[in-house]
Amino acid sequence: MSKPIVAVVGRPNVGKSTLFNALAGENISIVKDTPGVTRDRIYADVTWLNHNFTLIDTGGIEPDSGDIILSQMREQAQIAIDTADVIIFMTDVKQGLVDSDGKVADMLRRSKKPVVLCVNKVDSYQKFIADVYEFYNLGIGDPMPISAANRQGIGDMLDEVVKHFPEGADEEDEDERPKIAIVGKPNVGKSSIINKLTGENRVIVSDIAGTTRDAIDTDIVYNGKEYVFIDTAGLRRKNKVKEELERYSIIRTVSAVERADVVLMVIDATEGITEQDAKIAGIAHDRGKGIVIVVNKWDAIEKNDKTIYEFQNKIRETLAYMPYAEMVFVSAVTGQRLPKLFETIDMVIENQTLRIATGVLNEIITEAVALQQPPSDKGKRLKIYYTTQVSVKPPTFVIFVNDKQLMHFSYTRYLENKIRDTFGFKGTSLKFIIRERKENE
Numbered sequence: 287m288s289k290p291i292v293a294v295v296g297r298p299n300v301g302k303s304t305l306f307n308a309l310a311g312e313n314i315s316i317v318k319d320t321p322g323v324t325r326d327r328i329y330a331d332v333t334w335l336n337h338n339f340t341l342i343d344t345g346g347i348e349p350d351s352g353d354i355i356l357s358q359m360r361e362q363a364q365i366a367i368d369t370a371d372v373i374i375f376m377t378d379v380k381q382g383l384v385d386s387d388g389k390v391a392d393m394l395r396r397s398k399k400p401v402v403l404c405v406n407k408v409d410s411y412q413k414f415i416a417d418v419y420e421f422y423n424l425g426i427g428d429p430m431p432i433s434a435a436n437r438q439g440i441g442d443m444l445d446e447v448v449k450h451f452p453e454g455a456d457e458e459d460e461d462e463r464p465k466i467a468i469v470g471k472p473n474v475g476k477s478s479i480i481n482k483l484t485g486e487n488r489v490i491v492s493d494i495a496g497t498t499r500d501a502i503d504t505d506i507v508y509n510g511k512e513y514v515f516i517d518t519a520g521l522r523r524k525n526k527v528k529e530e531l532e533r534y535s536i537i538r539t540v541s542a543v544e545r546a547d548v549v550l551m552v553i554d555a556t557e558g559i560t561e562q563d564a565k566i567a568g569i570a571h572d573r574g575k576g577i578v579i580v581v582n583k584w585d586a587i588e589k590n591d592k593t594i595y596e597f598q599n600k601i602r603e604t605l606a607y608m609p610y611a612e613m614v615f616v617s618a619v620t621g622q623r624l625p626k627l628f629e630t631i632d633m634v635i636e637n638q639t640l641r642i643a644t645g646v647l648n649e650i651i652t653e654a655v656a657l658q659q660p661p662s663d664k665g666k667r668l669k670i671y672y673t674t675q676v677s678v679k680p681p682t683f684v685i686f687v688n689d690k691q692l693m694h695f696s697y698t699r700y701l702e703n704k705i706r707d708t709f710g711f712k713g714t715s716l717k718f719i720i721r722e723r724k725e726n727e
Contacts, residue, residue: 289331289544290339290451291369295394296376297386301406305376305434306330306343309444329540334444337451340540342370367394369541372450373401374443375426379414380407383421391424400450404430404443463505464635467516467546468580469539469570471562474554475582478618480504480517483627508628518542543569547679548576548634548713550627555583555597555615559604567605574680576634576714577611580627585617610706612713634713639678642709647673647683654704661694668692671723682717690722 294302310330332341367373375394377387394401405421408414408431421429430446432439468476483506504515518539543549549570553559570577579601587593598613605611612630616623651673660668669688676684685701687693698718705716 290371293342293370300378337448467542470552581615584615
């Protein structure tokens, strides 16, 4: 199962970002006293007791605002509501119950999703409890008093949230078929690729960015092997601002990537790689997924013998943090090189699940250390005692050293390159955990 998704929604300035930062443990959202400072929806992985979930912070909802930014926030919040398993509806005890809260409550009621109503800024229970009762009038359950700034009442609220998670949300998925998320900006041809692979129009395709409504799972059989393709949605196109639209694809990307083994990052050859592409690819990289960069619409490019190398170099430059990603140039219209996708996916999955014997791994590391001395600081040199692989998807290695501080990022990268030179690991990131062990242990 993928991680449950929890969206925090409410009017602007009720303290959603403060709560988000308290739970995410770092200041990810911009918090200011101006309504509408949180423009983008931002997400973070959160653990409460034994439950892992993805938390989404939305811009504030102003139900009837004509202001373009506020109306875009309403769009964003609606997507978060559509995608979430549980919604935290946040109100503000100091502003009291206002008309807009009722309208947001109506939106939430229509979603038929579980809603946990919380009343923020209750810094003193005795002082504000009578005002909290007023929120029963919204008719969406018991209001829970919290203070996001002082971190009071948050535990009780989360206990309530996790009660609503789908059964088995934290269990491993039984389905052994490879899951492939197909991600990218709106209108780069994600749905066209799936339609070409299935040979039928399963997904709505049109020249309007964002016509795919929801993440859609498509089963595809190739050479007798089954694959599940997850097409990430654009969204309903209500405003005409394409740049704003592109930001909205992030949330659905997160939930699809979470479920996938391999991510196909689709880029439009006629547009080239953009900053937005780099952001979307970053989501898959952060989650340690297998990654294949699919350059679509390659038939529409005028080519000479250098074109493909120039294009590859530009992509490698923009995605410098993931040099391991595989690259395939295709055309969804003509079907050019689409079968190569399956070969590449199979290879990446093999590498994602590759296990290296501890003895062999330590030989490689010993050789690497002999070739390039580990860093030292103030006369103390880094010693590497032992390395072992502890898990797959992504392949994860624990390196035991005498002093973690001496293990420079650049030296970890050097060791990673040595491991890759020997075992390949094409298409997958590698994760390294550095543990300290005293010499006499």
